[in-house]
Amino acid sequence: MTLYDIALLIGAECSNTDIDIVSMNTLKEAKRGEISFLSDSKYEKELALTQASAVILPASKAPLLPDGVIALSSEEPYLSVAKLSRYFAKPINDEQTPPAIGSNVVIYPTAHIENGSVIGNNTTLMSGVYIGTNVKIGSNVTLYPNVVIYRDCIIGDNVIIHAGSVIGSDGFGYAHTKTGEHVKLYQNGNVIIEDDVEIGANTTVDCAVFGSTHIKRGVKIDNLVQIGHNCIIGEYSIMVSQSGVAGSTTLGRNVVMGGQSATAGHLTVAPFTTLAARAGVTKSINKGGVYGGFPLMEHKMWLKLQAKIAKMIQS
Amino acid sequence: MTLYDIALLIGAECSNTDIDIVSMNTLKEAKRGEISFLSDSKYEKELALTQASAVILPASKAPLLPDGVIALSSEEPYLSVAKLSRYFAKPINDEQTPPAIGSNVVIYPTAHIENGSVIGNNTTLMSGVYIGTNVKIGSNVTLYPNVVIYRDCIIGDNVIIHAGSVIGSDGFGYAHTKTGEHVKLYQNGNVIIEDDVEIGANTTVDCAVFGSTHIKRGVKIDNLVQIGHNCIIGEYSIMVSQSGVAGSTTLGRNVVMGGQSATAGHLTVAPFTTLAARAGVTKSINKGGVYGGFPLMEHKMWLKLQAKIAKMIQS
Amino acid sequence: MTLYDIALLIGAECSNTDIDIVSMNTLKEAKRGEISFLSDSKYEKELALTQASAVILPASKAPLLPDGVIALSSEEPYLSVAKLSRYFAKPINDEQTPPAIGSNVVIYPTAHIENGSVIGNNTTLMSGVYIGTNVKIGSNVTLYPNVVIYRDCIIGDNVIIHAGSVIGSDGFGYAHTKTGEHVKLYQNGNVIIEDDVEIGANTTVDCAVFGSTHIKRGVKIDNLVQIGHNCIIGEYSIMVSQSGVAGSTTLGRNVVMGGQSATAGHLTVAPFTTLAARAGVTKSINKGGVYGGFPLMEHKMWLKLQAKIAKMIQS
Numbered sequence: 025m026t027l028y029d030i031a032l033l034i035g036a037e038c039s040n041t042d043i044d045i046v047s048m049n050t051l052k053e054a055k056r057g058e059i060s061f062l063s064d065s066k067y068e069k070e071l072a073l074t075q076a077s078a079v080i081l082p083a084s085k086a087p088l089l090p091d092g093v094i095a096l097s098s099e100e101p102y103l104s105v106a107k108l109s110r111y112f113a114k115p116i117n118d119e120q121t122p123p124a125i126g127s128n129v130v131i132y133p134t135a136h137i138e139n140g141s142v143i144g145n146n147t148t149l150m151s152g153v154y155i156g157t158n159v160k161i162g163s164n165v166t167l168y169p170n171v172v173i174y175r176d177c178i179i180g181d182n183v184i185i186h187a188g189s190v191i192g193s194d195g196f197g198y199a200h201t202k203t204g205e206h207v208k209l210y211q212n213g214n215v216i217i218e219d220d221v222e223i224g225a226n227t228t229v230d231c232a233v234f235g236s237t238h239i240k241r242g243v244k245i246d247n248l249v250q251i252g253h254n255c256i257i258g259e260y261s262i263m264v265s266q267s268g269v270a271g272s273t274t275l276g277r278n279v280v281m282g283g284q285s286a287t288a289g290h291l292t293v294a295p296f297t298t299l300a301a302r303a304g305v306t307k308s309i310n311k312g313g314v315y316g317g318f319p320l321m322e323h324k325m326w327l328k329l330q331a332k333i334a335k336m337i338q339s
Numbered sequence: 340m341t342l343y344d345i346a347l348l349i350g351a352e353c354s355n356t357d358i359d360i361v362s363m364n365t366l367k368e369a370k371r372g373e374i375s376f377l378s379d380s381k382y383e384k385e386l387a388l389t390q391a392s393a394v395i396l397p398a399s400k401a402p403l404l405p406d407g408v409i410a411l412s413s414e415e416p417y418l419s420v421a422k423l424s425r426y427f428a429k430p431i432n433d434e435q436t437p438p439a440i441g442s443n444v445v446i447y448p449t450a451h452i453e454n455g456s457v458i459g460n461n462t463t464l465m466s467g468v469y470i471g472t473n474v475k476i477g478s479n480v481t482l483y484p485n486v487v488i489y490r491d492c493i494i495g496d497n498v499i500i501h502a503g504s505v506i507g508s509d510g511f512g513y514a515h516t517k518t519g520e521h522v523k524l525y526q527n528g529n530v531i532i533e534d535d536v537e538i539g540a541n542t543t544v545d546c547a548v549f550g551s552t553h554i555k556r557g558v559k560i561d562n563l564v565q566i567g568h569n570c571i572i573g574e575y576s577i578m579v580s581q582s583g584v585a586g587s588t589t590l591g592r593n594v595v596m597g598g599q600s601a602t603a604g605h606l607t608v609a610p611f612t613t614l615a616a617r618a619g620v621t622k623s624i625n626k627g628g629v630y631g632g633f634p635l636m637e638h639k640m641w642l643k644l645q646a647k648i649a650k651m652i653q654s
Numbered sequence: 655m656t657l658y659d660i661a662l663l664i665g666a667e668c669s670n671t672d673i674d675i676v677s678m679n680t681l682k683e684a685k686r687g688e689i690s691f692l693s694d695s696k697y698e699k700e701l702a703l704t705q706a707s708a709v710i711l712p713a714s715k716a717p718l719l720p721d722g723v724i725a726l727s728s729e730e731p732y733l734s735v736a737k738l739s740r741y742f743a744k745p746i747n748d749e750q751t752p753p754a755i756g757s758n759v760v761i762y763p764t765a766h767i768e769n770g771s772v773i774g775n776n777t778t779l780m781s782g783v784y785i786g787t788n789v790k791i792g793s794n795v796t797l798y799p800n801v802v803i804y805r806d807c808i809i810g811d812n813v814i815i816h817a818g819s820v821i822g823s824d825g826f827g828y829a830h831t832k833t834g835e836h837v838k839l840y841q842n843g844n845v846i847i848e849d850d851v852e853i854g855a856n857t858t859v860d861c862a863v864f865g866s867t868h869i870k871r872g873v874k875i876d877n878l879v880q881i882g883h884n885c886i887i888g889e890y891s892i893m894v895s896q897s898g899v900a901g902s903t904t905l906g907r908n909v910v911m912g913g914q915s916a917t918a919g920h921l922t923v924a925p926f927t928t929l930a931a932r933a934g935v936t937k938s939i940n941k942g943g944v945y946g947g948f949p950l951m952e953h954k955m956w957l958k959l960q961a962k963i964a965k966m967i968q969s
Contacts (some may be wrong), residue, residue, distance in 0.1 A: 113377035136466035151766035156486035169784035186823040187802035190540035193501040225820035227561040247858040250580040451781035487817035505855035508816040543877040644679035
């Protein structure tokens with residue numbers, strides 16, 4: 025897609041419109057031939073260092089771009105990016121190479137494996153499992169019936185995923201028009217699941233917008249858990265049933281999330297933090313400890329509060 | 340099924356028992372040849388206008404029926420209706436017409452399409468997808484692996500449904516006997532999903548008891564969301580992960596439901612209402628605004644309350 | 655596996671190491687040829703009566719064993735058991751006997767039935783259904799598309815399970831090492847679902863560690879509900895969408911759990927208890943009634959509390 029086409033699509037003006045753009049990326053990750061964007065001023069400092077060929081951004085920020093990086097000015101850059109993302113969305117399958125299957129692999133007849141994928145040794149793909157394009161699955165992995173792995177995801181060794189769980193579905197990202205419509209931000213990223221992870225039944229892990237949602241070594245996740253796009257779940261963390269982590273939140277290592285607990289997005293939870301059942305995290309937690317309640321407080325404070333409330337009822 | 344058989348089944352008395360009844364319906368929607376019922380006095384005013392051939396209702400309400408509509412008296416009309424619903428339940432497949440498939444449709448080998456269904460152009464049905472009897476799917480639709488669409492549902496154009504989501508499963512409706520058993524109310528309705536809707540992974544949308552559960556144009560729904568029978572989700576509304584709407588609730592347009600928020604059943608939520616994460620709605624909301632907490636309050640009140648609670652802990 | 659191998663694996667010392675051990679079990683259920691364990695002192699009184707051939711337990715408790723039962727001493731018995739459980743885990747399929755299918759059974763082409771299973775008369779297994787090894791399914795059962803039943807589960811007559819639900823996935827059980835890693839306790843038990851149960855879409859019911867998770871006659875469960883390992887759900891109980899019961903909790907008969915309500919593990923809820931939506935149960939309920947809130951209180955107290963909070967906001 026040429027810059028000319030892109031400028032036309034998003035209603036931007038720009039010089040040098042015959043450059044060919046092959047994909048979209050973040051300011052930090054973009055390379056020559058890619059287009060990036062500034063939709064949140066907190067990333068402004070990354071403009072100076074970007075390797076992108078072009079950047080969609082408000083006209084007032086164009087002077088911050090390095091020489092040779094072309095500005096496409098837009099007063100609603102996030103909306104422009106969403107409109108454009110559709111054209112760079114990866115198709116469901118675009119690979120010619122048949123899957124590479126290791127030794128001692130058990131594949132049930134109704135499992136479906138797209139091209140470009142690699143399945144490690146001693147791995148079992150049960151009935152109804154779907155393996156997307158370019159997926160890498162390690163050794164000694166068991167995917168129970170009807171597990172779905174979207175394209176480009178990477179699953180380590182000794183991973184167990186129980187029936188019905190979905191890995192790599194699109195993150196929940198939209199730009200909004202002035203008239204209240206939502207424009208889908210097509211997702212380019214993937215999910216990386218490291219070794220020795222176990223995931224329960226009917227759990228969902230969204231792929232990243234760009235880059236990876238990352239579940240680190242030894243994490244254990246229960247049934248019906250939601251993990252949003254671009255989250256990082258630290259080593260040996262535990263997420264109990266019906267808990268959820270909103271997009272771009274990072275849990276440190278050995279975090280425990282109790283049943284039905286949840287965090288908002290774009291937060292950091294310190295290593296060795298325990299969240300009691302139903303805890304609701306709306307701000308980053310900088311110091312490991314035991315927390316509960318919504319809004320969140322130290323768990324012992326929450327217990328104290330409950331005692332006061334009990335007294336209040338009786339009065 | 341004759342009225343004689345019906346009267347016998349539910350232990351009612353009625354005259355004119357040789358009339359043939361072909362289905363059940365609400366007082367408002369029922370036509371000649373259908374049977375209806377009065378199980379909640381708030382629908383009493385609809386008795387006078389019903390076109391049903393017969394109505395199950397308490398004996399004391401029989402005089403409210405128009406001439407020519409036969410009364411089947413029952414002191415537990417809802418229980419009678421549930422017992423009867425089983426005999427009018429639609430079978431899983433009862434169509435002879437093979438599916439009508441548009442052009443450029445991609446159907447994976449393990450997808451299953453029942454008879455009577457229609458699939459629009461450029462639509463993709465991935466592995467393990469199930470399309471029930473008489474389902475209509477529009478154009479440019481993507482159903483990711485293992486999506487299940489129950490019979491009679493209608494899906495518009497440009498709809499995306501992510502892996503494992505279930506559309507049109509039975510609403511959660513039972514009548515209860517005096518000894519505490521539950522009698523299933525077999526569901527007759529469907530789900531209508533309009534154009535440009537996106538639904539995440541492992542979400543569930545129940546069909547209507549009668550009529551339709553209705554998801555309007557441009558709605559975006561995240562993963563693991565529950566939508567009960569007969570709900571109406573207004574245009575461009577957004578439902579974040581693990582939120583839920585109980586049966587017969589109507590959201591206006593551009594309602595936003597935060598993560599893990601929920602509403603009770605039979606409510607109305609005003610257009611342009613935003614519900615914070617974990618908000619719990621137990622009464623109708625008549626005026627758009629930002630609400631939070633459980634029980635629900637204006638979000639700024641909720642923040643004020645939290646400040647007071649914080650002070651209370653310290654005292 | 656000989657006791658010698660077991661002792662080596664868990665680093666225990668024991669005499670009489672040439673005895674052959676065929677499986678693991680609880681102190682109460684273990685028979686000759688099985689190994690058991692004491693990981694929680696509340697089961698100490700069961701030591702004297704155990705029929706196990708050997709027991710893993712702290713050295714100090716060894717004198718409580720009856721004559722002829724061999725002690726394998728371990729200062730972390732639960733961790734030892736977890737390490738060992740992997741070797742006694744049942745394979746996905748180990749049966750030679752083809753499934754026994756009743757009369758008038760409808761099996762869609764993409765359903766998969768493992769060996770050793772029995773399917774009753776007039777039962778329907780829709781597309782993508784998976785029936786594990788040695789599963790027993792009763793008569794007049796409908797399993798909607800993509801329902802998964804893990805090995806050894808037992809499903810009664812007239813059961814309906816909606817699309818995408820998973821029965822018998824592994825309970826969420828791990829032993830923890832001193833360095834914060836988690837060792838999976840492989841699950842040996844099953845799920846028993848009695849007659850006339852209906853389960854909604856995308857719900858998950860975990861198998862028992864040992865023994866059975868038990869859903870009794872006439873229970874009705876909505877969509878996206880979680881039931882942990884070893885739970886007992888009493889006759890005619892109702893669980894509304896997005897509710898959850900943690901491991902080893904018992905609900906009496908006719909318990910009602912409202913939407914998004916939950917209980918902690920190892921509790922008992924009295925028969926005829928109603929839990930309002932969002933109720934959170936952290937202690938056993940000994941007397942039926944209507945409860946709400948988190949922490950839990952009588953529902954009328956909860957309403958009173960809300961009135962006080964409303965007043966507090968205004969002051």
